[in-house]
Amino acid sequence: MNCPMEDRRPAILVAYAAGELDRETASALERHLADCAACRPVAAGQAAVWKALDAWEAPSVSPDFDRRLYRRIDEGARLSWWERLTRPFRSMPLRQALPLTAVAGLLLMASLLLHRTGPTAPVASQHEVVGANQVESTLDDLDLLRQLSTADSAESGHPDAM
Ligand SMILES: [Zn+2]
Known part of the structure; x- marks a missing residue:
C-alpha cells in the first residue's frame, strides 16, 4: 500500500478510524501503519476523536421542555x-x-459635547477675522510692558535681594 500521507489522501485514515473501510483495505492499512511514522500519529488522533465522540452522551431533554419553550415564545x-x-x-x-452602560454613557457625553461646541464655533471664527490687527497691537503692548518691566527692575537694583 502506498503511504496515504505521502499521496495526500488522509481521508482513508479518517475512514479507517470511522470503521468505513472494507476488511481488505483496513488490514492493508494496518500493515502500513505498523511501519509508517507519518501515518501512525494521524490514525491515532482520528481514533481518539472517534473514541471521544462515542463516549459523549447528549444531555437528556426534560419531559416538559416543549411546554416551557412554547410558553416562553x-x-x-x-x-x-x-x-x-x-x-x-x-x-x-x-x-x-x-461596560455596556459605561460605553453608552460615554457616547451620550460625546454627543452632548459635540452639540455644545456647535454654537461656539462662529465666535471663534470672529476672533480669527479680527486677529491680524489685534495681534499686532498686542505685540506692541507686550513690547511696551517688557520695556517697562526691565526699566523697573533696573531701578530697583537686584530684585533677588528683596
Ligand atoms: Zn504512511
Whole structure:
C-alpha cells in the first residue's frame, strides 16, 4: 500500500478510524501503519476523536421542555418593544452589563459635547477675522510692558535681594 500521507489522501485514515473501510483495505492499512511514522500519529488522533465522540452522551431533554419553550415564545410575543429590546441584557451579569452602560454613557457625553461646541464655533471664527490687527497691537503692548518691566527692575537694583 502506498503511504496515504505521502499521496495526500488522509481521508482513508479518517475512514479507517470511522470503521468505513472494507476488511481488505483496513488490514492493508494496518500493515502500513505498523511501519509508517507519518501515518501512525494521524490514525491515532482520528481514533481518539472517534473514541471521544462515542463516549459523549447528549444531555437528556426534560419531559416538559416543549411546554416551557412554547410558553416562553408566547411570553416573547406579548412583550412590548422596549421589553424585547432590553430582554437580552436583563439576564446578563452585572460584570458584563456595566461596560455596556459605561460605553453608552460615554457616547451620550460625546454627543452632548459635540452639540455644545456647535454654537461656539462662529465666535471663534470672529476672533480669527479680527486677529491680524489685534495681534499686532498686542505685540506692541507686550513690547511696551517688557520695556517697562526691565526699566523697573533696573531701578530697583537686584530684585533677588528683596
Ligand atoms: Zn504512511
